[in-house]
Amino acid sequence: MTVPMAALGRLKRLALTSMCCLLLAGCATVADNSMQPSADSLQLRQLQTRKIEGIDETTLLAACVGVLQDLGFNIDESEARLGVIVASKKRSAVEPGHVASDALADAMLDAAFEALFDALFGDDGDDDDWDEDEVEDVVYDVTQEIRASVVTRPALDSSGQPRADAQVIRITIQRLVWNSEGEVSHSESIQDPETYQKFFDRLSKSIFLELQAN
Amino acid sequence: MRSRYPWLVTLIATVLFGCALSTDQVMQADQSAVQLRSYQERAFDTSDKEQTLRSVIATLQDLHFVLDKADLDLGIVSATKLSGYQLRVTVTVRPRGSTQMLVRINAQRGEVAVEDPKPYQDFFTALEKAMFLTAHEVD
Numbered sequence: 001m002t003v004p005m006a007a008l009g010r011l012k013r014l015a016l017t018s019m020c021c022l023l024l025a026g027c028a029t030v031a032d033n034s035m036q037p038s039a040d041s042l043q044l045r046q047l048q049t050r051k052i053e054g055i056d057e058t059t060l061l062a063a064c065v066g067v068l069q070d071l072g073f074n075i076d077e078s079e080a081r082l083g084v085i086v087a088s089k090k091r092s093a094v095e096p097g098h099v100a101s102d103a104l105a106d107a108m109l110d111a112a113f114e115a116l117f118d119a120l121f122g123d124d125g126d127d128d129d130w131d132e133d134e135v136e137d138v139v140y141d142v143t144q145e146i147r148a149s150v151v152t153r154p155a156l157d158s159s160g161q162p163r164a165d166a167q168v169i170r171i172t173i174q175r176l177v178w179n180s181e182g183e184v185s186h187s188e189s190i191q192d193p194e195t196y197q198k199f200f201d202r203l204s205k206s207i208f209l210e211l212q213a214n
Numbered sequence: 215m216r217s218r219y220p221w222l223v224t225l226i227a228t229v230l231f232g233c234a235l236s237t238d239q240v241m242q243a244d245q246s247a248v249q250l251r252s253y254q255e256r257a258f259d260t261s262d263k264e265q266t267l268r269s270v271i272a273t274l275q276d277l278h279f280v281l282d283k284a285d286l287d288l289g290i291v292s293a294t295k296l297s298g299y300q301l302r303v304t305v306t307v308r309p310r311g312s313t314q315m316l317v318r319i320n321a322q323r324g325e326v327a328v329e330d331p332k333p334y335q336d337f338f339t340a341l342e343k344a345m346f347l348t349a350h351e352v353d
Contacts, residue, residue, distance in 0.1 A: 031332065032328070032330050032332050032333045033333075033336070034295065034297070034299070034301050034323070034333050035277055035321075035332075035333040035334070035336035035337040035340070036277075036333075036336045036340075037276060037277065037340060038278070041276055041277075041278075044278070045275075045276060048275070076282075077281070077282065077283050077284065079284040079285060079286055081264070081286045082264065082267055082268060082271065082284050082286050083268070084271065084281055084284040086280075086281050086282060086283070086284075147280050147294075148280065149275070149279075149280045149281035149293075151271055151272070151275060151281070153268055153272070170272075170275055172275050172278065172279065172280045172281075173280065174278075174280045174294070174295075174296045175296070176296060176300075184300075187296035187297070187298060187299065187300055188296055188297060188298070189278045189280070189295070189296055189297060
């Protein structure tokens, strides 16, 4: 028998080498790009930003608080000297119709499988096709927290000096959604142009009222 | 070769790993403070605290963050980014001598402290652009 020790040694080395490679490869993580501007950063900035003429920073901030209250937000934090307002609201995330139709679709799918199973392997006498338990198993979105931060800064004049009578405002909005099992099902920043447009439409009206009040 | 004392191995393993309490996390830092600061901290050649904080806030908004907190007196800004993950950062701004501001950022992603230098480098690259100033490493 000449299954030589050398061959056995080579096999062992090979096994060891491949194991090391697997370990190393397993440890290599994907590059963390969470702090890098994304491709749509510029477009998003335009959606979220407006320049507003004929108003000072404090009056603009007050007008923003008014709009946020109109929209049902509560103010969590503010630092007027930095032009910062933080607001949030908790709301239902249940989309009318979604839950019922999802549950129905699930139950129908189960029933179809049951029927197919019965046809192939004979009726097992277990006719729980429309069992209520199965309907309850469907996981759906229940509640969401929407958070917004409004930031203002004085606009700059042609020589780069801050102006007292023109401001730049930017709002960023995000939401967290929890499902019926209490898990976070979505965590995202809102990128829908319409949402931001609506905010700024309301803001123009609020500014008008605010300036009249002063 | 198999251990002749499997129960002993189990016992030792239990002693080594089983006793770590989750409260130990409170004072837990996975890296030395010096090393952490080396990539969490940069100095900028400006004495304007307010403008530095405003630039930090603008940079965070650019990176899709929503603010949690801001305090001019203490020079603190906290913010959260949601993008399938939850990334929470705190940025502090304080004077260094009379000509520089020291900016430090720390981050946690979900339940884990961010200790990879890259996201911090990316943040300071973005902040440099917002401030029109160079970020100096602090020694």
